[in-house]
Amino acid sequence: MSRSGLPDRPDGGAPAESDLTLRARAARAIPGGLWGHMRAQGLPPGYPQFFSRADGCKIWDADGREYLDFMCSWGPIVLGHHDPDVEAAADAQRRAGDVMNGPAPVLxxxxxxxxxxxxxxxxxxxxxxxxxATTVCVTVARAAGGRRKVLVARGAYHGAAPWCTPSLVGVTAEDRAHLLHYRYNDVASLEEAAAQAGEDLAAVLVSPFRHDYGVDQELADPGFAQAVRRLCDRTGAALILDEVRAGMRLDLAGSWEPLGVRPDLAAWSKAIANGHALAAVTGAERLREAASSIYATGSFWCGAASMAAAVATLRKLQAVDGVARMRAMGERLRDGLAGQARAHGIGIRQTGPAQMPMLLFDDDPQAELGAAFCAEALRQGVYLHHRHNMFLSVAHRPEDIDRALEATDRAFSAVAALRG
Amino acid sequence: MSRSGLPDRPDGGAPAESDLTLRARAARAIPGGLWGHMRAQGLPPGYPQFFSRADGCKIWDADGREYLDFMCSWGPIVLGHHDPDVEAAADAQRRAGDVMNGPAPVLxxxxxxxxxxxxxxxxxxxxxxxxxATTVCVTVARAAGGRRKVLVARGAYHGAAPWCTPSLVGVTAEDRAHLLHYRYNDVASLEEAAAQAGEDLAAVLVSPFRHDYGVDQELADPGFAQAVRRLCDRTGAALILDEVRAGMRLDLAGSWEPLGVRPDLAAWSKAIANGHALAAVTGAERLREAASSIYATGSFWCGAASMAAAVATLRKLQAVDGVARMRAMGERLRDGLAGQARAHGIGIRQTGPAQMPMLLFDDDPQAELGAAFCAEALRQGVYLHHRHNMFLSVAHRPEDIDRALEATDRAFSAVAALRG
Incomplete structure (x- = not known):
């Protein structure tokens, strides 16, 4: 039985196995034990690899330990796990039909x-x-003008396909042949990269803010965003906003809407269906023909249950003013952490939008202090990340934040002790 | 109300809209009205674009018309829609947790x-x-030896990413720089392409049988399959079997197992989770390290509900000998069609494995006879495809095949009338 009193295996199947046993089995059946960003190897000691259950803003690992969660499944969970409206919509559509010979009306x-x-x-x-979604955006931009070069910010993550993956293992030089790099928020470097592309500039790919792994986040300088827009207007290149990570947490009309800058194409995924697998591309009229000219498809892309979930998710985010609620909870957490750090005499940096918090420690290039902090918070039942931005959801209530802050206060004590 | 007596919208929402109205709305909200292989534009007149419901081997379009289905959602539906065992397993896992901070034990x-x-x-x-899955296979093969060239059969479909999409719109020459082509079942052309690749040969990508769009299917010549294996053994290239379309319909141990030829890597998707969105890569020991060295990931790749669905799907296919049942039903259909064609004096070609039927008409280069045949079958309540291979599922029973054959007999009459 887990701490919640529910059985670890709600299906009444075999008894739950420990995280350690599961990892040992996974090490044989799966290369490296797991692929990609969900490998727990990069996390501080004590972090679980396997999860048995989730509800609202709480998660349970395979050993039945309960955590208050601030990763939200790396972004998708925006209303909390098992939001009743989203699940009811998805269930109803699934009972009718999900993956069929064509789409359902919900498309x-x-x-x-x-x-x-x-x-x-x-x-x-x-x-x-x-x-x-990011691949479709780039393909549409290239189809529109027959140009090839794409500007991307150095260090930005735009996906895991050969053309954009952060690792070059198994990737050819040709896969990256038409990428040129600029520095986020640096107009001069943007113009320099654009000059290199010359007449061959197809697109500028940009995140709503800088949310690179392991470094301070940077909000977009409005002047930078406007410069990207002007560059694209001047050259005819497409401005592609990569909303995959930030989308629907900053502004439901688009993350750059508060800056008054509108992209030509935007890539969405993660939060748009509250955990149901879905991605989307939105585009401007001038790229409609190009978008209809490319070939992009997948066996499950018309899956109707995830679309019904998305309709419910977007409507609910609107109805409850989800962005404001996430921001308020993020600020409550941020203010609390700032006060605790001051009280403990520990220098920290909290960057980016409050609803996507990033917490890094001063004088901590290897993130050892961050790791100690998060390991202690985990022991106290709070799941944080020491090098990746975290996520708030609408399911986080003031009492959850306050409970988290009790844990982080002890975690700051652990950091203070570590520093001697 | 649909013909089944169930409401068109089981969620009690707005009244159902007609296929035509939905298409008109889609034409505004979606480029070209729909992307990819599910656009109904390429189908004969009368084919619906939108589906409201599915159950077993039956589907209902947005206008409530019921069809006996032989496309199985383009492959994923292998046990029939709403298989109770698969849905129970997926539901139980979903109630526990689906997309979480890491995988569930079901991984x-x-x-x-x-x-x-x-x-x-x-x-x-x-x-x-x-x-x-095909992209991961190619990346793993390249990671293993630092080589780059991949041999693919001319006309074969291996996915919709820039490196493999059948359309070159929005794709750069560099995306395809390391592809070399051979003719399926042609050992000499395979050796020729391999010689072109020389020391840079990373992989041979091959489908279990030739299932290209619009042309007769070809089973793999055992001598060809063995030649691919020998070539890969000799050169150290990876033999990648693309099981995405055929996987779990020909042989649960792998589609080339009856030929005695084992690949180094195989890409799976479609049928492995009976319509739940999932793909997989299987590999040989010698490529384990390469597979753990690449970066490949996605926000929903650890989604546990689809994995629970896959466990139930694979177990049930095994338990009911699903492959034999699909083959038997495919042969019943094939034999019936052959007899009808003879009786009507119409020349047809039925190619490929019986459980993935392809029906083409002699002297029909534009598939006009095929279109007339399928349009009439559709009017008779049977959903076929005139240029793409079709799919049987375990939900197809003898009485369904016999009912389909009643429709196809009339469809052959329509073709005979058309030919005068």
Whole structure:
């Protein structure tokens, strides 16, 4: 039985196995024990690899330990696990039909909803992975003008396909042949990269803010965002906003809407369906023909249950003013952490939007202090990340934040002790 | 109300809209009205674009018309829609947790099951799209030896990413720089392409049989399959079997197992989770290190509900001898069609494995006879495809095949009338 009193295996199957046993089995059946960003090897000691259950803003590991969660499944969970409205919508659609010979009517409903809600959007299409969405955006931009070069910010993550993956293992030089790099928030470097691309500039790919792994986040300088827009207007290149990570947490009309800058294309995934697998591309009218000219598809891209989940998710985010609630909870957490750090005499940096918190320690280049902090918070039942931005959800309530702050106060004590 | 007596919208929402109205709305909200292989534009007149419901081997379009289905959602539906065992397993896992901060224990269970069941497999990893799986295979093959060239059969479909998509719109020459082509079942052309690749040969990518769009299917010549294996053994290249379309319909241990040829890597998707979005890569021991060295990931790749669905799907296919049942039903259909064609004096070609039927008409280069045949079958309540291979499922029973044959007899009459 888990700490919640529910059985570890709600299906009444075999008794739950420990995280350690599961890891040992995974090490044989799966290369490296797990792929990609969910490998627990990079996390501080004590972090679990396997999870047995989730509900609201709480998660349970395979050993039945309960945590208050601040990763939200690396972004997708925006309303909390098992949001009743989202699950009811997905269940109803699933009972009717999910993956069929063509889409369900909900495809149109969702495309219209996205097109209405997202300020720059005149059309929408869907896929499964964030990488699908960024890849479609780049392909559409290239199709529009027959140009090839794409500017990307150095260190930014835009997916795991050969053309964009952060690792070059198994990737050819040709896969990256038409990427050129600029520094985020640096207009001069942007113009320099654009000059290198010359007449061959197809697109500028940019995140709503700088949320690179392991370094301080940077909000977009409004002047930078406007310079990207002007560059694209001047050259005819497409401004592609990669909303995969930040989308629907900053502004439901688009993360750069508060800056008054509208992209030509935007890639969405993660939070748009509260954990159901879905991605989307929104685009401006001038790219509609190009978008209809490319070939992009997948066996499950018309899956209707995830689309019904997305309709419910977007409507609920609107109805409850989810962005404001996440921001308020993020600020409550941020203020609390700032006060605790001061009280403990520990220098920290909290960067980026409050609803996507990043916490790094001063004088901690190897993130050892961060690791000690997070390991102690974990022992106190709070799941944080020491090098990746975290995520708030609408399910986080003031009492959850306050409970988290009790844990982080002890975690700061552990850091203080470590520093002697 | 649909013909089944169930409401068109089981969620009690707005009244159902017609296919035509939905298409008009989609034409505004979605580029071209829909992307990829599910656009109904390429189908004969009368085919619906939107589906409201599915159950077993039956589907209902947005206008409530019921069809006996032979596309199985383009492959994923292998046990029939709403298989109770699969849905119960997926529901139980979903109630526990689906997309979480890491995988659920079912990841290990499924990886072990795939590794046991698939003869060549020493390990397994998971993704969402078939394209993810073929891309991971190619990346692993390149990572293993630092070589770059990949041989693919001319006209074969291996996914929709820039490196493999059948359309070159929005794709750069560099995306395809390291592809070399051979003719399926042609050992000389294979050796020629390999010679072109020389020391840079990373992989041979091959489908279990030739299932290209619009042309007769070809089973793999055993001598060809063995030649691919020998070539890879001789050169150290990886033999990648693209099981995305055929996987779990020909042989649960791998589609080339009856030929005695085992690949080094195989890409799976579509049928492995009976319609739940999932893909997998299986691999041989010698590629384990390479597979753990690459970076490939996605936000939903650890989604546990689809994995629970896959465990239930694979177990049930085994328990009911699903492959034999699909083959028997495919042969019943094939024999019936052959007899009808003879009786009507119409020349047809039925190619490929019976459980993935392809029906083409003689002297029909534009598939006009095929279109007339399928349009009439559709009017008779049977959903076929005139240019793409179709799919049987375990839900197809003898009485369904016999009912389909009643429709196709009339469809042959329509073709005979058309030919005068």
């Amino acid at each position: 149109v409903e969702l495309a219209e909803l996205m097109t209405r809600q997202v300020a720059h959007a005149d059309w929408t299409m869907f896929a499964k992975n964030g990488t699908d | 290990v269970e499924l990886a072990e099951l795939m590794t046991r069941q698939v003869a060549h497999a020493d390990w397994t990893m998971f993704a969402k799209n078939g394209t993810d």
